[in-house]
Amino acid sequence: MKRIWSAPKSSGRRSEILGNLLGVSPIVSEILVQRGYEKPEEAIEFLHPTLLNLNSPFCFCDMRKTIERLTLALKRQEKILIYGDYDVDGVTSTTLLYKVLIDLGFQAVAYIPHRQDEGYGLHAEAVERAAKAGVSVIITVDCGITAVAEVIQAKTSNIDIIITDHHEPGQVLPEAFAIINPKLENSGYPFRDLAGVGVAFKLAQALLQSLGNLEVGIQTEMYLLDLVALGTIADLVPVVGENRIFVHYGLRQMEETNHPGLAALLEECGLKDKPLKAGQIGFMVAPRINAAGRMDSARAGLELLLSEDPERASELARQLTKENQMRQETEKEILAEAVSLLEGKPLPRVIVLSAENWHHGVVGIVASRLVERYYRPVFMISEDGDEAKGSARGILGYPVLEQLSQQAHLLTKFGGHRQAAGFSLLTKDIEKLREGLNTQALAFDEALFQEVLRVDSLVTLNMVSPELLRQLEQMAPFGLGNPGPILACKEIPVHSLGAVGKEQSHIKFRFGSKGEQEGIAFRIGERLQDLQEKQTLDAAFALDWNTFRGREDVQLMIKDVQPEADWTDPFIKDTKADTYQEIAATLEEPEIEWLDWRYMPRSEWPLQKNEGLWVWDNRGSMPTLRLGNDLPNSDNSPKSLIHDKHLDGNEQVIVKQNLGMILGLPLTGEDFKEGVEKFRELGIFRIALAGFESPLEERVRQRCCFISRDELVQLYRELQTKSKTANPFIWGGNQKVSQAQKAALKIFEELGFIQCLGGSDEFFLKWIPAKNKLELDSSSRYRLTKERFDEALKFHKELLNTVLKVL
Structure with missing residues (x-):
């Protein structure tokens, strides 16, 4: 199926401003803006992830309760069962x-159910065996949120169950001792997209902060992040927010992992002593661990990661490679059968396939392959007599779990995510499920089932360079929610092309009049003849390094290539400024009438009775827009206002007499412009400047988040002194680290003088002796806040001494 190409509308001036502040290519700044990082401080935090930005694990409402129970279990040396997936x-x-509990002195055992024999989730038989073995606490990881009956059974056996999970909860929650799941409506946690291993890490983090000490745990948080990254990448959760931080640092930690089993697996994959990327982990490392659970038992993968014996770890890594090869062969066979069932027939909106001989552990992967091939939601089902088990994979805009839930009357069990799910049903109901899902799919717009290739930027071939690739790599790690940037060139001259690979299934290109640029497209070998006839091609591609004999060149990793691509309204310029100018020109928007009440006492403000008034209030820590009900000499009750349509989720109000007030001296020019823009949106063009007092420089500094050089030097010396006693060391102690101190730590980390190893209210820091003189301006965080502070002081001087006629 031919894909349609789509490109975002240009952000114009916004990306230009961001690019100048960050010192990056216009291509990179445009992509950052398109992905929601328009504000420089947000872009900097994105480009420079830090563990200092992790949320406290105690944001979870049940975390303190959990730690109290586990502390008691440690004191009593109760048996704890970790029940996984x-x-x-x-x-x-x-x-x-398991590793954290054992390091902290707990009596713990780990258990993972068998996919074929037991299936997913907490099972009654396992709870019964745990009770007989004297287990007092069961901690579920990556499962348990739907185990209502099993939790009741555990309570009758005097077992406390602590559920850590990230799957969507059902309408009825288990009556567990504690539930730690960011997807709970009232979980208390600000980031809901953690993987199961991310939730387990938050529990481990809380344990280490509560029960760890200088001998146990001070460096362990960082040392756990390679496991967190592996699970996060494999589970295909969005690589944004905390997940991005986990993967960024986890990949670094993986390169020097202290887990012998993971080290052996990396060596088995040919990745030892190499810089690691998320894609390599997702396509080479994770499938080997998954293969054990898919083909037989996941316990080999668990033993590998727990192993402290390098020889045994290497043996297990080889075993997982063999199982993965078996999985690949089985996958090929099932995929071929599935394709044969679909070829030559009209393609349904939702693909539902089933067969008796399909391996249940592999159908999920095949479903993903079919989604790639046909761009349809796919439900693959393995029949086993009267019962059947299936796996589903979705497409953008098609909520798999929600669609499955509408067929709950046909299912014996189901659960999962928006884009992937597992389910069970009776074999006789498969046809009803097929009909039901396709009937439901008629409610979706037909365009949903047309694959669209989203291009981040249209470029020319001469824009492709090593420097551009280096800047794009700053946006890594890539994955769901933060895909690798895709560029596109139109009408590229084709110098040569030819099939490559064992089965001639790939095509290598030389682009440019002299063949100066190389490109590779995978799995399109059957298109060779058609493409050979073209002198120019449209190509959409990612960039990567091609290393050969010590030389590094930029290579185009082609995602799609067409003689002439079909586009959906590409490259339309649509900035806020341009949009505003067009509207203003159409409506002949009036100029602003400024009322100068800056130095006038409040009692003398000439407010008219019943005059509706909106106030842009700059007296707090952040400016706010509100009705002026509490101002002297005014009657601004809601009765004097006319309600109209919504604005930013609140009712827009049109006043009888349009008057706005900028109250208090705005701390920055951005604050001032934002207030004026809000008045424009309300149709207000009479604006009074009132209550101006020159704010204390310290308040301006706080608003701009600026830390002076002297303050930084003082903190630098304190950290250096602390490191001489112990390194790594705890920073914070009994006194919570302030926002200003945290901002300073981020600057030092960006400059390479410290490394944060973990923590939330207090931090584990490693001091790195400076090799060169401290150059604060090389920190983008410091540079940005200093520029803002200087601009704010300059703006105040102008605003206090100038009469504004127009904006």
Whole structure:
């Protein structure tokens, strides 16, 4: 199926401003703006992830309760069972929590159910065995949120169950001792997209902060992040927010992992002593662990990651490679059968396929392959007599779990995510499920089932360079929610092309009049003849390094190539400024009438009775827009206002007499412009400047988040002194680290003088002796806040001494 190409509308001036502040290519700044990082401070935090930005694990409402129970279990030396899942997320979650509990002195055992014999989730038989073995606490990882009956059974056996999970909860929650799941409506946690291993890490983090000490745990948080990254990448959760931080640092930690099993697996994949990327982990490392759980038992993968014996770890890594090869062969066979069932027939909106001989552990992967091939939601089902088990994969805009839930009357069990789910049903109901899902799919717009290739930027071939690739790499790690940037060139001259690979299934290109640029397209070998006839091609591609004999060149990793691509309204310029100018020109928007009440006492403000008034109030820590009900000499009750349509989720109000007030001296020019823009949106063009007092420089500094050089030097010396006693060391102690101190730590980390190893209210820091003189301006964080502070002081001087006629 031919894909349609789509490009975002240009952000114009916004990306230009961001690019100038960050010192990056217009291509990179445009992509940052398109992905929601328009504000420089947000872009900097994105480009420079830091563990200092992790949320406290105690944001979870049930976390303190959980730590109290586990502290008691440690004191009593009660038996704790960690109950996991058989995929990579579950195996890494189990490994991580087990290692932390053992290091802290707990009596813990780990258990992962068998996919074929037991299936997903907490099972009654396992609870019964745990009770007989004297287990007092069961901690589920990457499962348990739907185990209502099993939790009741555990309570009758005097077992406390602590659920850590990230799957969508059902309408009825288990009556567990505690539930730690960011997707709970009232979880208390600000980031809902953690993988199962991310949730397990938050519990481990809380344990280390509560029960760890200088001998146990001070460096462990960082050392756990390789496991967190592995599970997060494998589970295909969005690589944004905390997940981005986990993967960024986890990949670094993986390169020098202290887990012998993971080291052996990396060596088996040919990745030892190499810089690691998320894609390599997702396509080479994770499938080997998954293969164990898919083909037989996940316990080999768990033993590998828990192993402290390098020889045994190498043996297990080889075993997982063999199982992965078996999985690949089985996958090929099932995929071929599935394709044969679909070829030559009209393609349904939702693909639902089933057969008796399909391996249940592999159908999920095949479903993903079919989604790639046909761009349809796919439900693959393995029949086993009267019962059947299936896996589903979705497309953008098609909520798999929600669609499955509408067929709950046909299912014996189901659960999962928006884009992937597992389910069970009776074999006789498969046809009803097929009909039901396709009937439901008629409610979606037909365009949903047309694959669109989203291009981040249209470029020319001479824009492709090593420097551009280096800047794009700053946006890594890539994955769901932060895909690798895709560029596109139109009408590229084709110098040569030819099939390559064992089965001649790939095509290598030389582009440019002299063949100066190389490109490679995978799995399109059948298109060779058609493409050979073209002198120019449209190509959409990512960039990567091609290393050969010590030389590094930029290579185009082609995602799609067409003689002439079909576009959906590409490259339309649509900035806020341009849009405003067009509207203003159409409506003949009036100029602003400025009323100068800056130095006038409040009692003398000439407000008219019943005059509706909006106030842009700059007296707090952040400016706010509100009605002026509490101002002297005014009657601004809601009765004097006419309600109209919504504005930013609140009712827009049109006043009888349009008057706006900028109250208090805005701390920055951005604050002032934002207030004026809000008045324009309300149709207000009479604006009074009132209550101006020159703010204290310290308040301006705080608003701009600026820390002076002297303050930084003082903190630098304090950290250096602290490191001489112990390195790494705890910073914070009994006194919580302030926002200003945290901002300073981020600057030092960006400059390479410290490394944060973990923590939330207090931090584990490693001091790195400076080799060169401290150059604060090389920190983008410091440079940005200093520029803002200087601009704010300049703006205040102008605003206090100038009469404004127009904006």
